[in-house]
Amino acid sequence: MEAIRIIITGGTFDKHYDEIRGVLTFKDTHLPEILKYVRCTLPIELELNQLIDSLDMHLANRLKILESCRRAPEGRIVVTHGTDTMIQTGRILGEAALGKTIVLTGAMVPYSCSASDAVFNLGCAIAAVQVLPAGVYVAMNGRVFPWDRVRKDREAGSFEEA
Amino acid sequence: MEAIRIIITGGTFDKHYDEIRGVLTFKDTHLPEILKYVRCTLPIELELNQLIDSLDMHLANRLKILESCRRAPEGRIVVTHGTDTMIQTGRILGEAALGKTIVLTGAMVPYSCSASDAVFNLGCAIAAVQVLPAGVYVAMNGRVFPWDRVRKDREAGSFEEA
Amino acid sequence: MEAIRIIITGGTFDKHYDEIRGVLTFKDTHLPEILKYVRCTLPIELELNQLIDSLDMHLANRLKILESCRRAPEGRIVVTHGTDTMIQTGRILGEAALGKTIVLTGAMVPYSCSASDAVFNLGCAIAAVQVLPAGVYVAMNGRVFPWDRVRKDREAGSFEEA
Amino acid sequence: MEAIRIIITGGTFDKHYDEIRGVLTFKDTHLPEILKYVRCTLPIELELNQLIDSLDMHLANRLKILESCRRAPEGRIVVTHGTDTMIQTGRILGEAALGKTIVLTGAMVPYSCSASDAVFNLGCAIAAVQVLPAGVYVAMNGRVFPWDRVRKDREAGSFEEA
Numbered sequence: 001m002e003a004i005r006i007i008i009t010g011g012t013f014d015k016h017y018d019e020i021r022g023v024l025t026f027k028d029t030h031l032p033e034i035l036k037y038v039r040c041t042l043p044i045e046l047e048l049n050q051l052i053d054s055l056d057m058h059l060a061n062r063l064k065i066l067e068s069c070r071r072a073p074e075g076r077i078v079v080t081h082g083t084d085t086m087i088q089t090g091r092i093l094g095e096a097a098l099g100k101t102i103v104l105t106g107a108m109v110p111y112s113c114s115a116s117d118a119v120f121n122l123g124c125a126i127a128a129v130q131v132l133p134a135g136v137y138v139a140m141n142g143r144v145f146p147w148d149r150v151r152k153d154r155e156a157g158s159f160e161e162a
Numbered sequence: 163m164e165a166i167r168i169i170i171t172g173g174t175f176d177k178h179y180d181e182i183r184g185v186l187t188f189k190d191t192h193l194p195e196i197l198k199y200v201r202c203t204l205p206i207e208l209e210l211n212q213l214i215d216s217l218d219m220h221l222a223n224r225l226k227i228l229e230s231c232r233r234a235p236e237g238r239i240v241v242t243h244g245t246d247t248m249i250q251t252g253r254i255l256g257e258a259a260l261g262k263t264i265v266l267t268g269a270m271v272p273y274s275c276s277a278s279d280a281v282f283n284l285g286c287a288i289a290a291v292q293v294l295p296a297g298v299y300v301a302m303n304g305r306v307f308p309w310d311r312v313r314k315d316r317e318a319g320s321f322e323e324a
Numbered sequence: 325m326e327a328i329r330i331i332i333t334g335g336t337f338d339k340h341y342d343e344i345r346g347v348l349t350f351k352d353t354h355l356p357e358i359l360k361y362v363r364c365t366l367p368i369e370l371e372l373n374q375l376i377d378s379l380d381m382h383l384a385n386r387l388k389i390l391e392s393c394r395r396a397p398e399g400r401i402v403v404t405h406g407t408d409t410m411i412q413t414g415r416i417l418g419e420a421a422l423g424k425t426i427v428l429t430g431a432m433v434p435y436s437c438s439a440s441d442a443v444f445n446l447g448c449a450i451a452a453v454q455v456l457p458a459g460v461y462v463a464m465n466g467r468v469f470p471w472d473r474v475r476k477d478r479e480a481g482s483f484e485e486a
Numbered sequence: 487m488e489a490i491r492i493i494i495t496g497g498t499f500d501k502h503y504d505e506i507r508g509v510l511t512f513k514d515t516h517l518p519e520i521l522k523y524v525r526c527t528l529p530i531e532l533e534l535n536q537l538i539d540s541l542d543m544h545l546a547n548r549l550k551i552l553e554s555c556r557r558a559p560e561g562r563i564v565v566t567h568g569t570d571t572m573i574q575t576g577r578i579l580g581e582a583a584l585g586k587t588i589v590l591t592g593a594m595v596p597y598s599c600s601a602s603d604a605v606f607n608l609g610c611a612i613a614a615v616q617v618l619p620a621g622v623y624v625a626m627n628g629r630v631f632p633w634d635r636v637r638k639d640r641e642a643g644s645f646e647e648a
Binding site for chain 1: 336341343344346347348408432433434436437438439478479481
Binding site: 325358359361362363364365366368432433439440441443444445446447448449450451452454455456463465466467468481482483484485 | 606
């Protein structure tokens with residue numbers, strides 16, 4: 001059984017309500033807690049790359065993700081990412097043609113809020129990354145898209161084929 | 163985009179606390195509610211096959227699942243199932259060699275209890291069923307096993323390669 | 325058994341994550357849903373007075389609450405309110421000396437986020453309003469304060485005696 | 487500010503799903519966790535008296551609760567208790583006439599299951615115990631009943647005046 005790496009970059013997935021300031025922000029990642037209670041026995045390397053809203057990402061942020069993917073000893077990588085610019089990061093990873101299977105995922109509703117899609121999307125990404133051939137993909141809405149055939153419908157808040 | 167079918171059979175996944183009788187039992191399936199809030203846009207046919215604890219399943223129960231798989235117009239099917247005898251049903255489906263991709267999944271903790279693995283496992287199964295070749299699989303613990311190479315470690319409460 | 329009125333004004337208690345715009349905002353009140361699943365059998369009149377962050381309240385907003393309290397046929401009233409200016413509204417209600425028992429409550433973490441204090445605080449307020457004599461009170465942090473002997477410690481995010 | 491004591495006896499409130507054995511049972515109390523996230527600043531002494539389904543209680547179990555109430559230095563006590571025989575324990579505490587304010591509460595749905603009334607009921611009990619005169623009470627369904635004027639409607643799963 002091959003280990004996978006999860007590169008954490010924040011996004012809505014990991015947003016948390018700061019009750020003192022009254023805002024949704026980042027404090028820590030919820031990934032270790034989630035992987036424990038879903039009873040995941042797959043060997044997983046967690047890498048906290050950054051905790052950022054993907055609307056605030058600059059090129060440097062995306063290159064940092066690319067660099068982590070390149071350096072990772074694992075050939076199968078999940079990247080948690082804000083949905084707003086997930087596709088832009090996907091393009092950078094896709095064009096780099098690393099010969100690895102990389103699946104980007106995220107959430108429309110924070111894990112820490114009710115009716116969140118975070119854990120479902122993570123499940124999709126973890127399964128997809130283990131069975132797909134080398135390439136870069138987006139796993140959202142119960143579907144898995146190649147990085148260059150997906151768009152986000154901002155009004156509907158969902159991803160679809162492009 | 164190809165539609166998938168989810169054949170619901172109950173199991174811990176769908177158990178619900180009956181506050182009048184003070185027991186965990188079945189009332190209805192939670193699948194429609196889950197698929198809505200996880201924002202799944204994949205076309206899915208839900209089929210309520212039975213709502214039963216898999217320890218109570220007889221051969222007739224498993225044959226009913228086989229029959230549903232056989233009759234389904236879809237070539238890709240997820241079966242929600244109790245974990246205790248999921249592998250026995252997997253064998254019956256596997257030996258029938260239907261030429262379809264069938265993924266069994268379930269939960270160790272009911273969806274309606276905290277720290278449940280149900281939604282994560284469902285995500286794994288839905289992604290796996292879309293990308294795997296024809297065959298019968300078990301998706302549990304973040305992993306996907308062929309039906310004839312998996313066993314349940316009852317003491318650990320997890321599935322592993324056999 | 326005497327009916328009570330709950331006057332809803334919004335606040336963090338009722339904030340909801342808008343996944344399209346990516347912000348915490350108001351959509352609807354969660355009170356009817358909560359009162360149902362907590363199995364409250366007390367006759368309760370729900371009144372949606374406004375849905376607003378209490379930092380955005382002007383005097384007119386507070387007078388609208390006062391007017392509702394005055395007009396209510398019930399002698400026992402719970403007001404859900406943002407915590408930031410709950411005490412200011414409490415003063416207006418207290419100085420009006422309506423001869424009714426009025427309990428203000430709210431939440432530091434939205435009901436729709438994990439680890440919310442909303443339901444606990446609501447329980448405190450509903451019990452307090454039934455047993456306290458006429459007057460205006462704040463129920464937060466498991467305590468019940470008279471309106472003129474309470475302050476909010478903004479750094480700790482909790483209420484204390486003043 | 488006077489400290490209160492919470493005497494924990496189990497009941498549905500504290501039941502937990504044991505995923506290895508597939509049953510609802512007791513493992514530990516959830517009270518410390520709850521009191522923390524609801525941001526309760528009231529000084530509270532937690533006493534783990536027993537963890538038992540109240541249908542399994544014998545007289546000795548109830549006398550153990552009485553003894554704890556008697557010995558407690560606090561004059562205000564909340565007892566978490568299974569709902570099935572809460573009233574029987576209430577009678578024993580009530581007839582002992584300890585001159586303290588004692589509020590029994592519990593839950594119809596375990597805290598660890600969705601749509602639980604546990605935290606709401608706890609809020610009711612904690613507020614009620616601080617404001618009521620000496621006596622023994624049951625706080626359930628958003629209401630507070632004297633121990634000798636309450637009955638449980640087993641079919642409806644709720645408490646009402648007797």
